[in-house]
Amino acid sequence: MSLSSHQIVTDLTALIGAHAVIGEPERMGGYVKEPRKRFHAQASAVALPGSVAQVQAILRWANEREVGIIAQGGNTGLVGGQVPLRGDEVIVSLAKLDRIRAIDPAAGTMTAEAGVILENAHKAAEAQGTIFPLWLASQGSARIGGLLSSNAGGVNVLAYGNARELTMGVEAVLADGRLYQGLSSLKKDNTGYDLKDLLVGAEGTLGIITAASLKIYPKPEDYETALVNIASPDAGLMLFQALHERIGARLNAFEIVPVFGLELQLRHGFLDRDPTAGPSPWYALIEVSRMKGGPGGALQAAIEAVFADGLIENAVMAESLADRARMWAFREQMSEVQSMEGTSIKHDVSVPIAAVPQLIAQGIAAVERLFPGIRPMPFGHMGDGNIHFNFSQPVGVDGKAFMAEADEMVHEAIYDIVLKLGGSVSAEHGIGQLKVQLLQQVKDSVALDMMGAIKKALDPKGILNPGKMLGI
Ligand SMILES: Cc1cc2nc3c(=O)[nH]c(=O)nc-3n(C[C@H](O)[C@H](O)[C@H](O)COP(=O)(O)OP(=O)(O)OC[C@H]3O[C@@H](n4cnc5c(N)ncnc54)[C@H](O)[C@@H]3O)c2cc1C
Structure with a gap:
């Protein structure tokens, strides 16, 4: 028999204390409203555990009483995975687990709890002369657990990979409350199935990540950034290939934006001035890093070479931090500016x-x-x-x-x-509740069977993010 909301709040209060439980719908707004405003179900309660042991206690209870649990980080997900579907679930926010447990620049690792906001992970890494190179427009709110669970991408995937490639190990609470202690800083470990890779990208359907060991990298000395006018996506592809040949792994970012994006940002006052070299149907934002003591000017030289080859006609290099910030704002404000139209x-x-x-x-x-x-x-x-x-x-x-x-x-x-064209219907945002049916339509049936078997083995009562991703 399903528990009433009142009973759920009473039980959670007994487990983690009244100060860490929200039961009144009018106080849940920040947890049930999501960025795309597409999903509107309520939750039975919001729980804010303050320790891993409390997360375990909540899941032990939820599994016993068959209460649906939704793990939530920064609530910036774009497919509705972090908000209720049925209306009777409990949201477990990891916001209070926000400690950097350890950081070791020599080993290139940082152990961060699930609730660490990405921007704070950046600051912690930079304080040690390193970077945690996961960069995306939601970094002021998105948290490590959510970023890993949705295998976030962002603008630096080209050089450093997505969240999965930046994760060495995870600690996670399973549906029955047991703790999987998989924090690891091993570069090589061939002892069976890669459980870290299973939990990363699982969107909270297989366990709740409580901490992760992450890769950090030496901080580049500086960056070269350019906005290049390109005639078409075809020209963009040729430019990308030409730059990749010349610059290789130091090519950090290659983003494209159509002129319509520039027009909207100027029309709606999102940019104080046009950051480009002049009118063009398309623009490519390109960034290259220079490591300590390394030669500078790689992007400038490569752009001059492709210019001489006739591949491009116009480009502008960032000459100050303000120029660089404006170029990146142009790219990162794209989603937001569209809502003005x-x-x-x-x-x-x-x-x-x-x-x-x-x-x-x-x-x-x-x-x-x-x-x-x-x-x-x-x-x-x-x-x-x-x-x-x-x-x-x-x-x-x-x-x-x-x-x-x-x-x-x-x-x-x-x-x-x-x-x-052999592509994917979800490149970096995941499935959540938005694409549950679509996944069933397009995914290989053997892959769906394997995923269903894994879900049933790890969460036999279906309490973790019920109805999301696989629809079970
Ligand atoms: C302006 C904007 C720009 C964005 N740009 C990008 C981008 O460039 N690239 C990109 O990949 N995404 C982007 N996103 C999407 C979003 O920021 C990412 O998906 C991010 O990874 C979500 O992190 P979060 O902490 O907000 O997670 P949430 O939204 O809270 O949760 C996301 C999913 O992870 C699960 N989850 C959360 N925490 C845990 C946990 N501890 N354990 C298990 N499961 C958990 C949730 O149940 C949900 O299914 C953008 C979003 C916005 C609003």
Whole structure:
């Protein structure tokens, strides 16, 4: 028999204290409202455990009483994984577990608890002359547990990999309350299945991550940053390949943005001035790092070479920290500025890098055929083959009515092209509750069987993030 909300709050209070339990719906706003405003279910309670032992106690109780549990970090996820689906779940916020337990620059490791805000992990690493190179626009709020559970990407994947590649080991509480002590700083460990890789990217469906050992790297001496005018995504791909050949692993970021993105940011006052070298249909934001004592000017030299080859016609290099900040703001404000233009239909997709131009050309053609006047806004991590393929509503139409008519048809058109090009329907945001059905439609059936078997083995009562990802 399912417990009443009142009983849930009473039980949680007995376990972790009244100060750490929120039972009143009017105080839960910050935990149940998510960035895309698509999901609106309430929770039975919000619990804020202050120790790993308290997380264990909550899960032991929840497993016994079959109460659905949703782990939550910074609540910045874009697919609704961190907020309720049914309305009777308990949100377990890891916000209070926010200690950096250890940091060892010589070994290149940092052990951080799940509730550490990414920006604080950056500061802790930098205080030791190192970096934790996971950078994304939500870094002021997103927390280590959430970032790992959604295997976050961001703008530095090209050089350092995504969250999974930055994780050496995790500590996690299983559905029955047992603690998996998998913190590790081993570079090599072939003792059976890689359980860390299973928990990273599991979106809270297999366990609650309480801490992680993370890779940190020597801090580059400085960065060279440029905004290059490119005629098309095809030209962008050629430029990426040419720069990669010349610069190799020091090429940290290669992001593309269409001119429509610049127009919106200038129109809505998001940029104090145009950071580009002048009008162009597309722009590439490129960044290269220089390590201590290493030669400078690699990006400048490479850009001069491709200019001489006729691959590009115009570019501007950042000459100050303010220039660099403005260039990055141009890229990072893309999601936010779109909301100033009414509703938009969004996709976080990836294809093999060589297929990015086809994806963009075919996607724009297909969707413009369906809805003339729709405004395409594909932008993002070209260097990873990951494009945020967004479309703003046509000017002058009712946003809600347009979404009702267009949302599904546009998704179908884009996902169809992505799959034909051998791509993924979720490059970095995950499945959550947004893409549960889509996953069932597009994922290999053997892979789905394997994932279902793992879920049932680790969470037989289905208490961890019920209904999310696999829909069970
Ligand atoms: C402006 C903006 C920009 C963004 N840019 C990017 C980007 O460039 N790249 C990118 O990858 N993402 C991006 N995101 C998405 C989001 O920031 C990431 O998915 C981030 O990793 C989520 O971290 P969080 O702490 O907010 O997790 P939450 O949103 O709280 O949770 C995300 C998922 O992880 C689970 N979870 C949370 N904590 C734990 C835990 N301790 N143990 C187990 N499961 C847990 C939740 O149940 C949920 O399924 C962006 C979001 C915003 C709002």
